[in-house]
Amino acid sequence: MNGTRDSVRALLGALKAGLNAQTPCDVAVCPSFIFLPEAADLLAGSTIQLGSQNVANKAEGAYTGEVSPAMLREFGCGYAIVGHSERRVVYGETDELVAARYEQAIAGGVTPILCVGETLEQRENDETYAVLDTQLDAVINRCGVASLAKAIIAYEPVWAIGTGRTATGEQAQDAHAYIRARIAKQDANVAAGVRILYGGSVKADNAVELFGKPDIDGGLIGGASLDANSFISICNAAG
Template sequence: MTSSQRKPFVAGNWKMNGSDELVEAFSSKLASNQAVDIVICPPAVYLSKFSQAAFAIGAQNVSEFASGAHTGEVSLSMIAEAGCKYVILGHSERREAYYESNEVVARKVKAAIAAGLTPILCIGEPLEVRESGQVFDFVKAQLDAVAHECGAHYVKNSVIAYEPIWAIGTGKTASPEQAQEVHAFIRKELAALDVSAAASVRILYGGSVNAANAKELFAKIDIDGGLIGGASLKVEDFTTICQAAS
């Protein structure tokens, strides 16, 4: 399968931002796009308020546990009842600020797939890894942990997001060539598990994508869309990004 046969995918990660006013703005102004799968991932408290939206919604994180004494956590069944089809897992902020290991992320991926949700699995390297030339080893370790926990079937049941940590919220962006190089490596690694699934899995770029650079990034053969941070808080910018993906 070629890039032209993979339906583009654009997800907006609002992080810890949002309001009833922003929910209303996106619900009323962001139109569906038949050429692109569009997902908005707001804070959990706003999920159920998108019930009439023309796009899919996803959670930003979820517990690996089904229920119990886990104060402050949200379960897979809860986000599913709120209307989620997707869940972001392994975002660099969860890995770095909340110490989620590769193994914890892998268990969450396994639980999400078992619950019928599609994980948006985030992987990517910090600046020191990039500068040391160990990008591929670092990314491979993140992928290998999920493969070890879930087996090969996770490939056809997931969306992958490559997010170079040094390019998130810094204003820096990997060049289209740098991003494509890692995307191609990821697809090659996934093909070792399942050739067919690797050809069809959507691999998103998630490093400071905006309305100005989206088209050039999305033109690369292995970049199938984006996981959008700051630009996902503005309907007009996010719409432009979705149009670039299509």
């Protein structure tokens, strides 16, 4: 929940100028719902794709405040974040609700970016793997492991989001490798193909190390994405 109309215009203008077909990764931005229509217009003709910060767990109906996959697609929005730690921790979204949002995104032709990750307390209690199991299983049990071929996963250790603390490259790689191995137990091909992003205080100065790990396929960038130069540097680090 950052930005004004003017700041969003300025940020997207700078990103459009600085990211192009030579940028060594796919790039999508996920502005607040209210800015999606204008963002779609501003990004027209660029290589930057559009996503939303959430999506409804219903296709349509009397669900005040929610935004459906069909509504997102009307504005060229191809991605939707589901289960971000702030939705889980601050707004109490359960694994079941996250799985329902994920299911609607898939059904509505929008690629879900499924966020999973543990809190500091859970990590210190050696519960990281158990938390990842529970969060992944909620989606797999509802939609099937094959659905992950149409999704993106983002590992975001809650203790490293907006705190300035970043998981070491080894910590992040360990979690990513665990997620991929967990999926591989059910479908090796899906596990090999699914993109797993790291989200947790990624910055230009640590992006090269993180993105160099074998199971880290990119980043879900928070605070650093509000600065165009920083975000462009992170994107270029993917090369």
